[in-house]
Amino acid sequence: MAEHVIKLPDVGEGVAEAELVEWHVKVGDLVREDMLLAAVMTDKATVEIPSPVHGEITWLGAEIGDVVAVGSPLIRLKVEGEAAEGPSAAEAPKAIEEPKPEAAAKAVDATEAKPAATATAPAARAPKPAPANNRNHFPARPQFAVPRAEGEKPLASPAVRLRATEAGIDLRQVPGTGPAGRIVHEDIDAFLARGPQAPTGAPGLIRNLAVEDIKVVGLRRRIAEKMAVAKSRIPHITYVEEIDVTALEELRAALNRQKRADQPKLTLLPFLMRAMVKAIADQPNVNAIFNDEAGVVHQYGGVHIGIATQTPGGLMVPVVRHAEARDVWDSAAELARLSDAARTGTATREELSGSTITITSLGAMGGVVTTPVINHPEVAIVGVNKIMMRPVWDGTQFIPRKMMNLSSSFDHRVVDGWDAAVFIQRIKALLETPALIFVEG
Structure with a gap:
């Protein structure tokens, strides 16, 4: 397998850069020759960029709204055959470095040494076992979710936010029981078990607190x-x-x-x-x-x-x-x-x-x-x-x-x-x- 790099083409008329306005693909997509990959705009003229080869998208070099210079790498594909034209090693994105064997061995030795040290500690210092059902560790939740103040951002981990998004839950409607009001998975469970929130205004009318961020491009x-x-x-x-x-x-x-x-x-x-x-x-x-x-x-x-x-x-x-x-x-x-x-x-x-x-x-x-x-x-x-x-x-x-x-x-x-x-x-x-x-x- 080899890598093929698609650069932003010269769209003519002395244009030195263009704004990326649309992606037709994402990383991991399999594309064929002449398939549309992206669209860029310059001086109100939109230019579509097709794929010159068959391959798999491995990297996208810009986000919607970014201004890209002509000749800059825009897309990388994994293709069959010999190595295709691509960026130098300095241009390529840096991979996550693997730990060196010596460092890995030291880490293993240190890890294995910890149980022995723990065994010599007094029994009184041993930590208490966590309760079987750790949900009881959190204080009781209110019966109904209380919306946060206008503009207040709920605290939650990325995993909790992802779960809420997939479930169609507005986190501003979920009371947090973690430290500093942080929303945890148990709060999501309780919200789902409670069902739709009872309206506080006129019957059948529920406030819509959704906010959609639309990038101007x-x-x-x-x-x-x-x-x-x-x-x-x-x-x-x-x-x-x-x-x-x-x-x-x-x-x-x-x-x-x-x-x-x-x-x-x-x-x-x-x-x-x-x-x-x-x-x-x-x-x-x-x-x-x-x-x-x-x-x-x-x-x-x-x-x-x-x-x-x-x-x-x-x-x-x-x-x-x-x-x-x-x-x-x-x-x-x-x-x-x-x-x-x-x-x-x-x-x-x-x-x-x-x-x-x-x-x-x-x-x-x-x-x-x-x-x-x-x-x-x-x-x-x-x-x-x-x-x-x-x-x-x-x-x-x-x-x-x-x-x-x-x-x-x-x-x-x-x-x-x-x-x-x-x-x-x-x-x-x-x-x-x-x-x-x-x-x-």
Whole structure:
């Protein structure tokens, strides 16, 4: 038998390290060639690592959430044949040293000598025999388990904890009778013999004191890090405006009824994208990235709109590039393609980076008002709230209109409140008179 070492491969694009987000195997598993072993993530792109050989897993070099350098040993397998490439002796994990023969012999001699010494001791010094049933040594237990205080950790040995886990017992419900309240096996026996704890509140209702520790890894950790940077470094100003989208919704429905079979279904977002392109032409300062470390604002001519998209793994932002060169239908098609790629995990690194301004929308779940977090290092984000039918006063009477709020945030270091308001008011005018969206010039 020989050992084969699998190292973290070079995933390309100059990436020097990756985060381990999933193990598909454990030590002792038998694997075959091309079987998936692990998944790593870098810059929101997930890469799966297959096995190049048949073998048995003998060692895993990282835990979920660890960042591993490219080229580092990741997995060791026991394989048939000659010795495979592996780490040097210095890199290999140290085995537990066996005691030397001389030391072992001395230990045996010392052990054998102890009974003789004990035999010469006075009979009065002989220890008293332990009671046959040592459970009587512990004080009487209360009839019902009393939950520990919030946050108090029960004391117990690893063996007792393992037994409790296998039996589905919450140790915080078990009174300990050992020293300092330590829970021992006899306490587990008593708890099991007592059966389910009687409820202390309403009949049939039992307090759930379970706490599950969930490690924040992979995409979730990247989202957390980016949100923390955005909120800690960007002074947000949020501007909310109400928009009458009745005419826009009528136009959208009419266009969808007349669309060709090869054309995508239009949602509100492609119209908003076209309105943003027109508004940005008047105020290019909102279509920018702020390098606050260098003190430089990079203002772009091309409008690259990020679309915040909810996926099974978390929030991702695919980018519709050069929205200024796309009409409503082209914007809708590209939006649908990118959103599907993000949700299925097939979006490339290029498709998930390079935005200059972002749209965030929760659709029907959009609420009345939101406070969007800017996609750092951009300086603006436009938030779409849900459309609701509301009574609107037209000067003589109340009439039903489809109304929607735009909740938009701006980097106040770069965009003044006045400029933010002018930008949103321009979008409002375009969406309320949608024919203007199609007027060039």
